[in-house]
Amino acid sequence: MEPLVQKTLVTGSAEAKSSSRSPVSTGGGLRQYHGRQRLREGLIHAFLAVNGYLAIFLIALIFLFLFKEGFQALKTVQPLQWIGHKTLDFDGREVFRFIWQPLSSTPKYSLMPLLSGSFLVALPATLLSTVIGIGCGVYLAELASPRVRELLKPVVELLAGIPTVVIGFLALSVLASVVQSVFHTQFRLNAFVGALGVSLVIIPVIASMTEDALRAVPNELREASYGLGATRWETLSRVILPAGISGISASILLGMGRALGETMIVLMATGNAAVFTADIFSSVRTMTATIAAELGSAAQGSEVYYALFFVGSVLFTLTFLINLVSEIVVERMRRRLRL
């Protein structure tokens, strides 16, 4: 027995030296359990493993149940109908229209207004949050004194913790009026108001991920740069930011995924008019808001019901891909910085 235990300890500390982040997976592999002890350890291991793989199982379930209902819609709605439909205009000419009107007598299922609405909110929100979030992250990681950082970090976390429905409510009741009186917009509720609200949700995401990325940059790089006579800002902009760029890009992608998936703020603040437009001061309706607003009144098993699940499938696929790319970018950064 004794040599075995010793061996465990030796490999344990050797592994600790080679990688400080995963000091754990020692012991069990080298110890030999017998009889009931072995059975018990095995059962516990199996039980925990089932729970461990739960996340994969749940993602698969979400895929399955979203697409199962979503594909029902493909049975009755033609592929071209998802883009738009041909109709006659007032002069009797044939035109192609992009209209989402699932409850009219001839239902129209064009996804174009919903997609344009989603991106008209998500892109400006991401842009704004990128500027403010990176600025805030840089300040937290490189400029702030430890005491200021310890105060500021909780503030950023508290912003992330404000319920989106409260932000949506403020955007609807206060921010919209301010925006209208400043920009003299035609519609009080529009994509711009929604984007401002959504950016409050993604600024904390980008700020904290940027901070993590910058703090992961090894100190040797900073010291080498200062040693060459660079100022603090030169070190930051030419050495540290380029070194942390993968993490920062990943945070922007993640923020964009969040912006596309944000529901309550856009539902309350964008006016919910499904128009195919590129005007940021127009009322728009996003994919998320469409589902939230219409699923309640759609009879289960009806064409509208399945069409809304199809919209959900499109939205999920989109955010899933964005998250996946962000994941790969972060993984690459970890490997490059050998963390």
Next chain:
Amino acid sequence: MKLGRNIVGVFFEGLCRGCALLVCVAVLAILGFIFVKGAGSISWDFLSTAPSDGMTHGGIFPAIFGTVAITLLMIVMALPLGVAAAVYLNEYAGRGRGARFIRAAINNLAGVPSIVFGLFGVGFFVLFVGRNLDRVLQTGLLFGQPAMLWAAATLAVLVLPVIIVTTEEALKAVPLSHREAAYGLGATRWQMIRRVVLPQALPGILTGAILSISRGAGETAPILFTGAAYFLPRLPVTKLFGAIPMINPLDQFMELAYHIFIMATQSTNVELTRPIQYGTALVLLALTFTLNLGAILMRIRFRRKLRRA
């Protein structure tokens, strides 16, 4: 030359400082505004009575009750699963391909749009699990309709990544030397985890639980179609064995976040009920703010204690 370089630096550093300041101002403005506008509506009556006169007067007690009930139900479901998953990831899985896939899945689960959770809740929990339960148990239409149970289950899936990530962080913080000491005394791996690792990680795990409760209480989209009700004349309670009062998980419920949403967008007179909306927002914000602040303070203390150890 040096001066020019410094001016550029000072300018951009000032810009970063400005961004940080802007975030602080935004947080203070939101909290302050809701507090000033909502404080007037808060009274004992507001907190302890039900809405009346077609939701234009009265209080929000059923919504507070519903929020507390559903988040408790949610954490009871999510915490054991999340902690077990984190223990597996940190103590058993190592760094192989399986662990990488699980981590990727957790990150992706954290990024699923909340309305997609709502769709999933309807499609899976209400219609698949619920309806099949009804068929098997011959209960007519008891399980196969929106209810607190399904809303809580949906929220549990949503907060699972939060619990797993915070728990794993807490497990990682337990020093290697303590594990080695346990092994040295002849403990098996599970004995080591249960007697040494989990007790030390407990404050960190609790922090994660508090954060998820706050997150769950603030979510609206996942419960829109899985059980939240516009107005209920009674509380979702029932008598177990006809005597012991308990939350009825098969009933629908009112909820603070959902209440703000409907009062602000679908109320018959939005302007008239503004005080109720601000009051409800203040209650919800106070709840989530207190929980978040508590979690943050707990984490700071936990880290300090570990550093000393």
